[in-house]
Amino acid sequence: MTAKAESSSVSVGAQIRQDIIHGVHPPGGKLREAALAKQYEVSRIPIREALRALEAEGLVESRAYSGSMVAPSPTEDAEDLFEIRIVLESATAKRAAKRAAQQSSGEAPDDRWRAIRKEINEILDAGDIVIGQEHYEDLAVLNMRFHFAIAELSGSLSFVSLLRQISGKIEWLYSLNVTRRGPQAWPEHRDIIAAIDAGQQSKAAEVMARHVRRSRDSYFAMMAAQPEQSS
Structure with missing residues (x-):
């Protein structure tokens, strides 16, 4: 091609x-x-x-x-998808924090890493703007870009590949609850990147896992609040 x-x-x-x-x-x-x-x-x-x-x-x-x-709506797979995300994305955050510590120490300077880190700042700033404008459809796209960027920051091609396999369903689920969860979740992204920047591997993993759990809980609360479909 x-x-x-x-x-x-x-x-x-x-x-x-x-x-x-x-x-x-x-x-x-x-x-x-x-x-x-x-x-x-x-x-x-x-x-x-x-x-x-x-x-x-x-x-x-x-x-x-x-x-x-x-494909069918991912709602039936939602619980599995969130559990996969907790394991996978906490690992990506931990690895990203390890690499951040290496960058800070000058142990392994990497221009690609710095470019991704700059992109994350741009994504976060863009998210702040769309929340202010209530353009939540745009926020769903930016959310996935943020999580992909963290995977890329980890330097693991395996993590990136695994996240890509479920990225479409993640974005689909997120879009169903974006007006409720989006404004709450976005500031949490800054907590995640702060732990990564500090090189705090365990904290980065913990903050990421908590972030995904909150998204899971918000999603299921939203689903539970919906009126049942009449048969």
Whole structure:
């Protein structure tokens, strides 16, 4: 794939991801390449690549003779997803704190690490702005960018890869509760990065785990408050 085609598939993939998360393409809905190419005004090649990437994130399913379709809503998997996040993301925060200590000591200077750390500041500042403007759809995207950046800060390709596999479902769940949890959760991100910057490995892991648990508890409280669907 050429660089231009790859860029196109990433761009259209981001659009399809948001449309899945916000219900434009409902769970179980067919995702036909020709129709999507027309809708997003691209050729079928970037659509095909985008669907493959979204399948890897758990947002799309492909079945023999049936083509691609939107995966079921992750609500039934929510408890498992939060438990996975607690284990995985506390480990990423701990590793990121270890690397931060190395950067502070000059033990292993890394320009890439510093670039990611700068990006995190930009993400946090952008989140403050969208909360002030109540643009919560944007906050869901920024939230996932923050957690990805922490994984990248850890320097572990395995952590990044594992988080990517569930990132679509994480963002989907977050978007369902973003107006309730988002303004509460965002300041917690600064607590996480403060522990990482201080090189406090155990504290970074603890603060991250607490952050995810609070998101879990808020999500299930939101679900419990919803009226039951009549049969």
